[in-house]
Amino acid sequence: MLHKILAKEVLPLVSKPAQYVGNEWNSTHKSQSVALRVALAYPDLYEVGMSHLGFSILYHLLNNLDGVAAERVYAPEADMEKFLREKAIPLFSLESHLPLRKFDIIGFTLPYELVLTNILNMIDLSRLPLLCREREGDIPLIIAGGIGTLNPEPMADFIDVFIMGDGEETLPKLVRYYQKWKIEDKKSGKECLLKGLAKNEGIYVPSLYKVNYSCNGTVDKITPADEGIPSRVKRQAVLDLDRAFFPTSLIVPYLDIVHERVTLEIMRGCPRMCHFCQARAFYQLCRRRDMDTLTEIAVASIKNTGYDEISLSSLSSGDYPYLEELVGNLRKRQELRNVSISLSSLHVDSFSIRLIEELGKKKKTGITFAPETGSERLRRIINKKFAEEDLFRAVRLLAESGWRGLKLYFMIGLPTENDEDLKGIGALAREVLRVSGGKMRLRISLSSFVPKAQTPFERKEMAGIDELREKQRFLQGLLRNRRIKLNWHDTEAAFLEAVLARGDRRTGKVILEAWKKGCRFDGWSEHFKFHLWEEAFSGCGVDPSFYARRVRPQEETLPWNHLRS
Ligand code: SF4
Structure with missing residues (x-):
């Protein structure tokens, strides 16, 4: 029926x-x-x-x-x-x-x-x-x-x-x-x-x-609330990723999806420890799959799906210690001869042009790095390991090898950020264009810092919506250049994300109210209706700034205290 x-x-x-x-x-x-x-x-x-x-x-x-x-x-x-x-x-x-x-x-x-x-x-x-x-x-x-x-x-x-956990x-x-x-x-x-x-x-x-x-x-x-219930719930993790289940028969859709390829999870977790990073906090341990296991999974997955691309995926694929060997192994397999290989996340310090060439990208259109901010001072505060010299070296190599596009990710509103840090973003972008010999175009993406639970920045305050907009405008002026394309994330959506990421049970009634008012697909800018959320907060008597815009003192009990690992 x-x-x-x-x-x-x-x-x-x-x-x-x-x-x-x-x-x-x-x-x-x-x-x-x-x-x-x-x-x-x-x-x-x-x-x-x-x-x-x-x-x-x-x-x-x-x-x-x-x-x-x-x-x-x-x-x-x-x-x-x-x-x-x-x-x-x-x-x-x-x-x-x-x-x-x-x-x-x-x-x-x-x-x-x-x-x-x-x-x-x-x-x-x-x-x-x-x-x-x-x-x-x-x-x-x-x-x-x-x-x-x-x-x-x-x-x-x-x-x-x-x-x-897992x-x-x-x-x-x-x-x-x-x-x-x-x-x-x-x-x-x-x-x-x-x-x-x-x-x-x-x-x-x-x-x-x-x-x-x-x-x-x-x-x-x-x-x-009851006897025998543990006072603290510990997250569970797959310790031996190499022996963990991994599907080799991914479902092949009838319509276009975001990633049309075999995704090969080479590592889980990240060896780096950026203080803002939610993914790092969630996965905690860094675990990796063995090269032979990965090669067999790749061969079986391609056979079972008919895809022509494999993405070597993890939070930080450049940190997989045998990356070049793995790519070499995959390249040697007859069954993968018509398959292209891509990498999901590289770092400038582990970048090698040989690896990029080895991956055999035919369209040399774009590659992404994440300096996160414009100064070494602030990078130290957020614990981001990123040397500008490594970036310039990578840019030179890429430009000489025929690459014409580079994407850079930055985050604004980070703790202690000042005008000099923002000016540093402009200076870094101009230097990248210069060392590329004017051959490259830049796409710069600005996201707003959102403090997340269980990260080292979980008690920090988020910058206000107007302040973030002001920073965006400032950078827009600094980055005005026909070779630079700038985009940024919606500051109101980031603010809501900050409330929900560190909310307590009382924020549940706001979610319910917002849904009743018609909020759906809030992560999609074309559907996001901040005014309905504002009405929901005020209708429920909940102040969103209490959750997003407040430094939480060390002695304050956080809503997720009983869920820490
Ligand atoms: S390198 Fe990326 S995934 Fe790893 S901790 Fe930093 S932001 Fe998170």
Whole structure:
């Protein structure tokens, strides 16, 4: 029935209908009678979620378990949402088109803060109550994992269980625990399930923790609400990445997605320690895969997908100690002779033109480095290892080898930043153009510093929206040059990100209110409506500056204190 309605009345009328159809190459379809069903939900567009490696790993990992079927769902676009609501069609999975409420578990990925209203929207479109305490009886357990769990507190009212750390480590255990409970103990109810789960490492059940606030509005204490519940939840990590599961049959979509290629995770974590870095804080340990393992994964992945590109991916691929050898090994394999190899992140100190040439980029259009700021003084404060001489050396080599484009990332609003640091950005850009002999064009991207939970800068204050705009204008003047293209991130979106990244449970009601007012896809500038968020904050009596624009003293209890590793 649903198939017919979709085929006749919905799909012909929505944009990119293939994103709702499923049945792509390498997608898994298990029998309807499977013992346990998990819907993996990505709270952003299909084209983004399909490129998320962690989501793919968990999908294939769960489908490799006996008696478990994992299916996918992505956030529907506005036109699809309209049809789902008008025609009273509950949100459904791609594989079996089963309504999400028929699954045992719905597992959201939390890739960043500005997807939170999409999560509420997807729960609501599934015709499930938004609040955990209202979800009782025969309805799915809603769980979430990913980088957003560094501080999951703003979502504590909506998500039953958070997976802390690497999902491969904890999710299969949670699924097995649930399976056993479903067979042997379901009558005991959800509370019993949650209490049992909370005793397992790497599992956080927010409803089993009580938060007390001080009279100045800060968090006073966070304590377990029940005996046997650990006072601190530790993140779990895959220690031996080389032996960890890695999918070699990635799903091949029918429509364009962000990354159309095989993504080969060569390392997890980063050996560098930039003080602002959320990813570094999440992955903590730096682990790497062996070259032989990677080569075999690459060969199998290309064979199973037909892609013609492999990306050697990690937070800091240039720090993989055998990078040139790995590329050499891949190049030697007959099965990969028509495959191009790309690198996701290089550093100027580990840069080598031989490596770039070895990668065989035919289009010498662009390469990216991240000086982050314009002065060595500020780089020391943020702990960014970046020598300008290394950058100039790389630029000379690239220009001589025929490269014509370079992208530089900078962050503005960093702690202690002053005009001299900003002027340094202008000076650095001009020097890059000069040493390239006028051969290169520069693309400069300015993001705003957002203090994140569990990083060394977690107690810092964020610069104000007007101050950030002023810095952007200042740099716009400094970088006016026909060889430089400048773009920057929306300061209001960065401000909201700062509130949600370090919010406590009271910010949950603001997310709910913003969603009710129509906020969706807040990470997309064309959809972001800051005025609705402002109304939501004021309607809920929550001051966003309290979360974003305040230095938090050392003695203040942070909302994520009980979740530190
Ligand atoms: S190098 Fe990149 S990934 Fe590593 S800590 Fe610094 S910002 Fe984070």
